[in-house]
Amino acid sequence: MRRFLYVAGLPVLLLLGWFVLSSGSENFYAPPLRDILRAFVDTWTPERLRADVLPSLVRLFAGYVLAALLGVALGVAIGLNRRLRATVEPVLEFFRAIPPPVLVPVIMLFAGIGDGMKVIVIVFGCVWPILLNTVEGVRAVDGVQLDTAKAYGVRGAARIRTVILPSASPQIAAGLRQALSIAIILMVISEMFAASNGLGFTIVQFQRSFAIPEMWSGIILLGLLGFALSLLFRLAEGRALRWYHGLRDAQRRS
């Protein structure tokens, strides 16, 4: 109960503040929260969620999963191979330094404005934190663990599956967490550039047709979505890395 109060206290206060302060607002661009909430209920009907939110989520998911597979696979290869690492590291740093949104127009040129383009943009943006964290995680695998695996004949794919990936998994999870927020940003941006449906597209449409409360409601929905996704991620991570958190607690106690 007490914990719940701590967690929910500030958001409730902020909402109340917004509600009270905006209640008499005459400003067309900053309507009262009451109007926004009413618009929220009217706008985000089940049909609308299916037509606009679902496609966004599918793209997000596709791009994120592809980026995760690509990033972990390449990261393991680079992390395990010193020569490969020396060759590709400067190039990686360069690509990572390019802000992904700037690539939207370029990618549009050859991938069109369909779902493919959006997925590519998301992959290109999210792959870097996953890749670089995987490389670091793989490089940091304990030498005694590697010796143990070697001494007991654990090699090849089994070595990667049972020793290297689990050992690097806390670091990989950190990369995945960073990538998730990047993925949401890129999902919205790519839809704002060119799309015929999706959350980003809808919010821009509202703005262009001066449906201001609806626009605000879309922003709130995006915020809620991001929050829900990060909560889900934390839940999944907590389950997958139970051993890691337990180990850390055990080490702290001793």
Added chain:
Amino acid sequence: MLEVQGLRKVYSSGGREVEALRDLTFTVENGDLVCLVGPSGCGKTTLLRCIAGLLQQTGGTVTLDGHQVSGPPPGLAMVFQEYGRSLFPWMSVRDNVSLPLKQKRVPRQRRDELVDKALAAVGLAGTESAYPWQLSGGMQQRVAIARAVAYEPSTLLMDEPFAAVDAQTRADLEDLVRSLWQRLNVTVLFITHDIDEAVYLGRRVIMLSSSPTVVQDEITVDLPAERDQLHTRADPRFTELRTHVYEQIQKAKRLSR
């Protein structure tokens, strides 16, 4: 049988060469329990890593059961000093012990049997589903020993396995090693820096010199096969032997200066 012939290891880095092992020759007969003891920094771990096929020697040969060692030999199991880092924290005790067996493609039923038997032998039945870090240090090292035992090796290599546990746990683990050795008919090569431990455990004790390492001396421990912490350590013969080993180690240290 384990034969080490003229083993030499030189580390070279950046044009500088460090000779860790100079010329080591000894054999360990099948079913023997040999303790290697030497002053700290005498290249014990280097030697062990060469025998285990984890490190390529510069010269000489290591032969295990008639085969020259060039990579980790299949009939050899190793217990590391750093139990906390040698067990995989993301696996349960059972998975840790059975991983090498899976790799050896032991059928599932047989695997479970071996794991159960090994865990029972080290007194850890009932901890199968725990994670290693939920156990105490001594219990973790028991898991590592169980993993080695379940592997059914002909030779067991132990690299200062009890250096990091407290004295009482250490005594228990020493007795565990003695009893496993007697029961399983396995060859044990036990590396330690503890002279008492070497004399208490070993049927033979090989003393190493300081680095660059050669064999300094070798004794047969003619204590009765049934040993226990109280009486064996109080035996006058035990004291004589440990004094001898101690003197040899001191001599090795002086010579190196």
